[in-house]
Amino acid sequence: MIRTIKIGRYITAQGTFVRALGNGHIVIRAGERLLSGRPISARVA
Numbered sequence: 001m002i003r004t005i006k007i008g009r010y011i012t013a014q015g016t017f018v019r020a021l022g023n024g025h026i027v028i029r030a031g032e033r034l035l036s037g038r039p040i041s042a043r044v045a
Contacts (some may be wrong), residue, residue: 001016002016003016004040004041005026005028005036005042006038006039007035007037008035013035014028014030015028015029015030016028016029018034024037024038025037025039026039035038
């Protein structure tokens with residue numbers, strides 16, 4: 001499943017969901033890198 005996270009104030013990243021962390025962050029795989037950040041929820045149109 002593709003997820004989007006917010007890494008910094010103005011930086012977002014998109015990748016494949018890896019796992020959820022206990023502090024509310026999630027880990028995604030973007031290419032060969034693992035990134036963690038706050039998930040961005042999907043908007044309902």
